[in-house]
Every structure is written in structure tokens, then in C-alpha cells.
Amino acid sequence: MAAATPAGDTSAPSARTLVIIPTYNERENIGRIVERLHAALPHTHVLIVDDGSPDGTGAFADELAAADRGPDGSGGRIEVMHRTEKNGLGAAYIAGFRWGLDRGYTVLVEMDADGSHAPEQLHLLLEQVDAGADLVLGSRYVPGGTVVNWPWHREVLSRGGNIYSRLALGVNVQDITGGYRAYRRHVLETLDLDAIASHGYCFQVDLAWRTLQAGFTVGEVPITFTEREIGESKMSGNIVQEALLKVTLWGVESRLSKGRALLARSLGR
Numbered sequence: 018m019a020a021a022t023p024a025g026d027t028s029a030p031s032a033r034t035l036v037i038i039p040t041y042n043e044r045e046n047i048g049r050i051v052e053r054l055h056a057a058l059p060h061t062h063v064l065i066v067d068d069g070s071p072d073g074t075g076a077f078a079d080e081l082a083a084a085d086r087g088p089d090g091s092g093g094r095i096e097v098m099h100r101t102e103k104n105g106l107g108a109a110y111i112a113g114f115r116w117g118l119d120r121g122y123t124v125l126v127e128m129d130a131d132g133s134h135a136p137e138q139l140h141l142l143l144e145q146v147d148a149g150a151d152l153v154l155g156s157r158y159v160p161g162g163t164v165v166n167w168p169w170h171r172e173v174l175s176r177g178g179n180i181y182s183r184l185a186l187g188v189n190v191q192d193i194t195g196g197y198r199a200y201r202r203h204v205l206e207t208l209d210l211d212a213i214a215s216h217g218y219c220f221q222v223d224l225a226w227r228t229l230q231a232g233f234t235v236g237e238v239p240i241t242f243t244e245r246e247i248g249e250s251k252m253s254g255n256i257v258q259e260a261l262l263k264v265t266l267w268g269v270e271s272r273l274s275k276g277r278a279l280l281a282r283s284l285g286r
């Protein structure tokens with residue numbers, strides 16, 4: 018993989034922003050999403066993290082990256098990380114975060130490849146980061162947020178997962194399971210990324226929960242989430258099970274530790 022050069026034009030608002038796009042069998046989608054992103058925010062750099070997609074997404078992403086470079090091979094805005102096997106969304110993002118932190122990016126964005134997250138709305142997330150938020154969530158469930166064309170059972174699962182997470186963890190976040198978000202680099206530098214073992218979409222809750230527990234500010238901006246038109250979701254029963262078990266465990270741990278602290282304070286009096 019070639020080394021990336023963060024955009025030279027530091028006057029551009031998003032010059033130090035890296036959008037990380039994990040891919041597994043997204044050959045038909047990846048070109049379109051990157052094109053839309055660069056039409057909306059031309060200075061933004063992209064890292065595609067492909068887990069050896071059998072449909073050739075990785076090789077196609079290499080072509081996109083090569084076409085974006087100048088004749089001398091420099092100045093490209095697209096880089097590709099090739100991983101050998103499908104290892105889950107969480108592992109792909111952690112590898113992408115490390116890559117971006119090593120290269121000095123100041124804002125690291127998560128975005129799906131399939132067009133559910135509109136690149137045209139990324140500026141909304143970046144504006145909140147600029148206004149001081151440490152983590153900004155693109156939210157389907159705050160006023161103004163919407164979901165388009167999702168099958169009813171996916172929306173029920175997603176809304177139910179968010180309600181359950183809010184109750185179990187005691188957090189006031191409307192869309193903690195969503196995957197369109199922007200982190201300030203110091204959040205990712207502070208959190209122990211090695212300790213994160215969530216593989217599936219539970220990774221999203223895991224990282225937001227750790228961010229909140231570490232005392233960082235988390236903002237939400239309304240987004241329109243549109244169901245993919247091409248390809249298939251990688252959602253599975255294992256992903257749901259992992260999320261349910263882990264969120265329950267974190268909730269119990271958090272209540273126990275609050276209870277212990279309360280007890281210690283009362284005994285100390």
C-alpha cells in the first residue's frame with residue numbers, strides 16, 4: 018500500500034479529514050460513493066479498508082486510487098488497505114484509525130460504502146466537530162433525521178437496539194448504533210483501541226460508549242439514511258447476538274461500579 022500524503026491545501030476546511038470506508042463485496046458501490054464524496058468535499062482523503070472481497074472490490078479500489086493520482090503518481094486522495102480475510106467491521110475500522118492517526122489526520126470519519134450515508138451531508142458532521150464536539154454522530158433518530166426504504170424489520174431492530182442501549186447504558190444518545198460519524202483524533206488517541214474486541218456493528222456502540230465514559234462530548238446531527246440499492250447488507254444473527262450480550266454486560270458493569278462507588282462513599286462518612 019502506498020503512503021498517503023494528507024492534503025497539501027490546509028486552507029480547505031476538510032484538508033485534514035480522512036474518511037474511512039470499510040468494504041466487503043462493494044465493487045458496484047465504491048466508485049459511486051467516492052465520486053459523490055469528492056463532488057461534495059473535494060479535499061477530503063479516503064481510505065478504503067477491504068477485507069479481501071471475493072467480488073474484486075479491492076482491485077477496483079486500487080484502480081480508483083491510481084486514477085486519482087497525478088501523472089507522477091503523487092497527489093492522490095484515495096488509499097486502499099488490503100486485509101486478507103473478512104474480520105468484521107470493528108477490526109477494519111480500528112486498522113483504518115491507526116493508519117489515519119499515524120499520518121496526522123485530525124478528523125477521522127466512518128462511512129458505509131453502499132450509499133446509505135450521504136456524502137453530501139458530511140459537512141453537517143464536520144461543522145459540529147469544528148464547533149467543538151469530540152465525536153459527532155450522524156443520527157437517524159433525532160428530529161430531522163430519517164430512514165428511507167429500510168425494510169420494516171430492520172428499522173424495528175435498529176430503533177429497538179437504540180432504545181435498549183439507552184436504557185441499559187443510561188446514555189442520552191438517540192442513534193448510538195449508527196455508522197456515520199466523525200471523531201476528533203484526540204478521542205482515538207486517548208481510547209485504548211487494543212482493548213476493543215467488538216467485531217460486528219456492536220463496535221459502534223462500544224466506541225461511542227467508551228467515548229462517553231472517557232468524558233468526551235458527543236453531538237448528534239440529523240441525517241437521511243437511505244437503504245442500499247445494490248448489493249447486500251452484512252447484518253447477521255451473530256452480529257445482533259454480540260450486540261445484545263455486550264450492551265447488557267456493559268450496562269450491568271456500569272451499574273455495579275456506580276453502586277460500589279456509592280457504597281464506598283457512604284461507608285467513608
Ligand SMILES: Nc1nc2c(ncn2[C@@H]2O[C@H](COP(=O)(O)OP(=O)(O)O[C@H]3O[C@H](CO)[C@@H](O)[C@H](O)[C@@H]3O)[C@@H](O)[C@H]2O)c(=O)[nH]1
Binds near residue numbers: 067130131197250
Ligand atoms: N472491511 C469490512 N467491511 C465490512 C465488513 N462487514 C461490513 N462491512 C462494510 O461495512 C459497511 C456497512 O455494512 P452493511 O452490511 O451495509 O451495513 P447495514 O446493514 O446497512 O448496517 C447499517 O446499520 C448498522 C447498525 O445500525 C450500522 O452499524 C452500519 O454502519 C449501517 O449504518 C459496508 O460498507 C460494508 O461493506 C467486514 O467484515 N469487513
